[in-house]
Amino acid sequence: MFARRDRRVVFRSLRENGPALLVPAAWTVVAATALDVVSTRALFVAHVVMSVLLVAFVIASWRDMASGVLRAWKLVILAGTPATLAGLAGFLALGGTGTSPTALLAVSLYGWALLPAAGFAYTGRRVEAGARIYDAGAACCVAGAVAIPAAPSPTWTAVGIAVVGLGQTAGILDATLRY
Template identity: 45%
Template sequence: MAVKAAVVLRTLRESGPGLLVPAAWLVVAAAHRGVVSTRSIFIAHLVMVAFIMFFLVTGWDEMNDRALQGWRVVMVVGVGITLSGIAGFLIDSVATPLLAISLIGWMVIPAIGLFYTGAVLPEAAIIYVASGTLSIVGPIIYFLSFLVGVDLIAIAGIGVTAVGQTLGIGDAVLRY
């Protein structure tokens, strides 16, 4: 039974992010459009912290090599970013900046991990540089939506970020 549990945990660690990353960005876009409630996004933040902590605790020792070292840093920083979002839901007086830190942080920080991965895996540099670039272009497009006042441009920025990060994590899942 213990062997079966270990296999399930390993499979979840290896394949889970390939499903969680695009799903998370779909929920963000839906929330931005008002389709998903604020309470649901709060719960999603709680679940995200739990998943990140699960990946860190169960995979810490395995993340000592090449690209995984960079992703360990991304996840540790990601816990803080996500906790700032949770605090934003709980403390009305600072909600806007804390929620912005959470959103923009999750748009940008993985881009750094993607570029790092491209640098340490020359055989995959093209996919990771491209996915990192999309992950940086996404928040730029998102900010432009506020300048021009067109909400659909914000959705496009979220979408570009989602595509970039999904390409990167998809390659990682297949490569791992």
């Protein structure tokens, strides 16, 4: 059994490094769903898991995210919570509740494509090292969010999603590795 101290070390490591794995994983599942490689049901399950992990992350990191750039990211996560809930409601509406799932799912998709753009833009103005990566991350978020609804096919939709995912992955990897 892990001693209490060992569990804290493992948990802290997961908190610090988990987002660098979860962000690309989440966008990969979304893109794969657009290509019908992954079912909508699997995307729903992934959305539920990510929602739980996101809430657990912000609760566990609340004090660490009290100021500076981390506070900005805490606000991004808090603002993203209604977008996440809209996505969950959209998936549930797919079951025939009479509510339009498309609008709810769009709120979640575009919320999580664009809210991090604000975090990246803020971060890029506050740090010296890696500023270009955060600026590029913000640009990718916006470019991908514009490309998704303009896409003429599921393949191009997946490309727009991938642009968002690549920009966000670059930013979170830089933050994880540099700080």
